[in-house]
Amino acid sequence: MKLATVTSWLDERLSISALAKVASKKEVPLHRHSIWYYFGGMTLFLFTVQVATGILLLLYYRPSAEGAFESVQFIMTEVQFGWLIRSIHSWSANLMIATLFIHMFSVFFLRAYYPPREITWVSGVVLLFIVICFGFSGYLLPWNKLAFFATKVGTEIAGVVPVVGRPILRFLRGGDDVTGATLTRFFGFHVAVLPAAATVFIGIHVLLVQLHGMSVPPNLKAESVKKMKFVPNFLLRDLIGWILAIGVLAALAALFPWELGEKADAFAPAPAGIKPEWYFLFMFQTLKYLPAKIWVVDGEVVGIMAFNLVAVLLFIVPFVDRSPENKRRRLIFNIIGLIALLFIVVMTIVGYVT
Numbered sequence: 001m002k003l004a005t006v007t008s009w010l011d012e013r014l015s016i017s018a019l020a021k022v023a024s025k026k027e028v029p030l031h032r033h034s035i036w037y038y039f040g041g042m043t044l045f046l047f048t049v050q051v052a053t054g055i056l057l058l059l060y061y062r063p064s065a066e067g068a069f070e071s072v073q074f075i076m077t078e079v080q081f082g083w084l085i086r087s088i089h090s091w092s093a094n095l096m097i098a099t100l101f102i103h104m105f106s107v108f109f110l111r112a113y114y115p116p117r118e119i120t121w122v123s124g125v126v127l128l129f130i131v132i133c134f135g136f137s138g139y140l141l142p143w144n145k146l147a148f149f150a151t152k153v154g155t156e157i158a159g160v161v162p163v164v165g166r167p168i169l170r171f172l173r174g175g176d177d178v179t180g181a182t183l184t185r186f187f188g189f190h191v192a193v194l195p196a197a198a199t200v201f202i203g204i205h206v207l208l209v210q211l212h213g214m215s216v217p218p219n220l221k222a223e224s225v226k227k228m229k230f231v232p233n234f235l236l237r238d239l240i241g242w243i244l245a246i247g248v249l250a251a252l253a254a255l256f257p258w259e260l261g262e263k264a265d266a267f268a269p270a271p272a273g274i275k276p277e278w279y280f281l282f283m284f285q286t287l288k289y290l291p292a293k294i295w296v297v298d299g300e301v302v303g304i305m306a307f308n309l310v311a312v313l314l315f316i317v318p319f320v321d322r323s324p325e326n327k328r329r330r331l332i333f334n335i336i337g338l339i340a341l342l343f344i345v346v347m348t349i350v351g352y353v354t
């Protein structure tokens with residue numbers, strides 16, 4: 001095929017007029033659960049905030065054990081508005097994970113994964129893991145005490161998995177211990193591997209949403225549900241949410257600037273009561289409650305394997321629960337979802353206050 005033919009084919013489909021045509025056709029169902037349709041867009045918006053502020057941080061950040069902490073200190077104290085950009089990046093990361101969890105649970109309870117949206121769900125689960133990896137890798141980058149020991153504990157937990165645990169630990173750390181090599185590695189994941197993977201999967205996810213349109217929950221009659229045009233009506237509502245999010249981020253960053261703490265020191269004792277970021281707390285807390293031995297296996301190993309199993313089960317949800325007519329299965333899945341949600345919320349609160 002000639003290049004000219006390819007470019008004209010692309011031009012036809014990707015031209016502004018073609019995009020405008022797609023946008024003008026997009027509609028959003030209006031019903032009592034429509035509020036949940038905002039959370040995917042909000043997650044996407046916060047992701048763009050992460051990309052923009054992350055690029056600005058890259059202008060000054062240095063990824064080495066000798067220079068990372070000092071470069072972040074420089075950003076916080078010398079670079080104009082550096083403290084603001086860093087605080088927004090950190091707060092927005094946390095807010096994004098929160099909206100991502102809300103988005104996931106809402107599409108779960110609204111059954112937005114029923115056919116033909118199975119792959120939309122699967123690409124979403126991949127995005128969930130990518131976003132969690134963003135959080136874990138980014139946390140180490142300031143190279144402070146808390147991050148250093150949290151990474152030590154986090155990678156140790158990965159190392160507990162039988163057979164593959166040890167190689168995974170060594171791969172993550174770039175050796176047996178958390179060192180400058182770990183920092184360089186995490187930096188590579190955080191600014192190259194994960195953004196590339198996120199771009200691909202967000203592309204697939206959003207493309208599939210456009211292809212299938214927004215779903216209507218199975219307990220409502222799709223034909224009798226009113227619709228709203230996405231452009232401009234719903235998009236303008238989305239925009240109000242995004243402006244509010246900027247306000248919240250600015251307020252959080254100004255009132256509670258992200259702390260830097262002390263520089264990491266491999267020879268210093270671990271700070272007392274070290275805890276991971278809030279989105280890992282429910283797992284951390286669960287592991288604490290498990291007995292040292294469950295039958296002949298270490299309690300920790302059983303717990304970690306159970307969480308791995310849940311991760312696999314998350315992928316296959318749309319292939320197990322796939323018929324809207326099966327009300328009994330719907331009820332069972334609602335109960336499972338509620339128990340999971342309650343478990344995460346309670347364990348996170350307990351982990352936070354104890």
Ligand code: HEM
Pocket residue numbers: 036037038039040041043044047100103104107112113117120121122123124125127128131202205206209213214215216
């Ligand atoms: C970076 C992470 C993510 C982004 C940026 C994102 C973005 C979006 C957007 C913009 C939509 C359309 C609007 C909406 O329904 O809210 C959407 C829909 C959807 N998302 Fe996500 N999403 C992410 C993660 C996830 C996760 C973790 C899951 C589930 C495991 C998921 C499952 C779905 C499903 C099933 C739909 C279709 C909803 C429907 O048709 O009603 N997404 N996503």
